Amino acid sequence: KNEKCDHEMMIEAIRSASSSIMRMRYCCKSSTTTVKQHCNSSIFRHQNRSIGAARHRSATTHSHVHQSVLTNIHPQHLYNIVNNVDNYKDFLPYCHESKILQTASCGTMMDAVLRVGLPGLSLSAGSNSLLEERYVSRVRMIPASETTPLWTIEAKSIQSNLFDSLKSRWQLSLIDDYANVNGQQQQTGPFCNVNFEVEIQLSNPLISFTLDRVLKDVAKAQVEAFEKRCRAVPFDNESKT
DSSP, X not given: OHHHHHHHHHHHHHHHHHHXXXXXXXHHHHHHHHHHHHHHHHHHHHHHXXXXXXXXXXXXXXXXXXXXXXXXXXXXXXXXXXXXXXXXXXXXXXXXXXXXXXXOTTSSEEEEEEEEEEEEEXXXXXXXXXXXXXXXXXXXXXXXXXXOOEEEEEEEEEEOSSEEEEEEEEEEEEEOOEEEETTEEEEOOOEEEEEEEEEEEESOHHHHHHHHHHHHHHHHHHHHHHHHHXXXXXXXXXXXX
């Protein structure tokens, strides 16, 4: 009888121990699942914040301005002046340095370094100094031909710390105008139809906002400076001026 009681007590103890082990396993599993869920949730939120910050950093703003004028300057003359980047620093507003680095053997493409001061943008609060940027621009020149009487100059920044993209484009077309003088048609031209575009992309919203307000005036000042330069320098149709 005593042996039977001992046997029954042993079985009951084993059952009790097994039940405790099962409860411990369940508690551990539940705790592990909760920790994993918490970690995954935290990582997800952290990743979302990182992605949001990356999107914010990569957001760029776009500014564009177009100037169109008609002037009594031969387009070839203006084309020559625009292509002579070395002289920009001598007459162009906001340009403090200009130098041609290399010219392609074909003569229709070159790289040039430019240092420009951006009007209205100070280096620090209360400072009168302008924010300057030194960058490399790739210039492509397309002269007029018999089939296409259009002179085109395109420039694009290829190395810049400030600009995500800075593009400019000149399109010059010849207009021959005639007037009736004493019953005869006489040429009063030539005239040049000038189309000048500037397109800028920036990641800095403050600089972009400020520059966007003055970009139109800058483009106008540049066109006027090139026109003034043409009138100051004699036109040589055989070479750059």
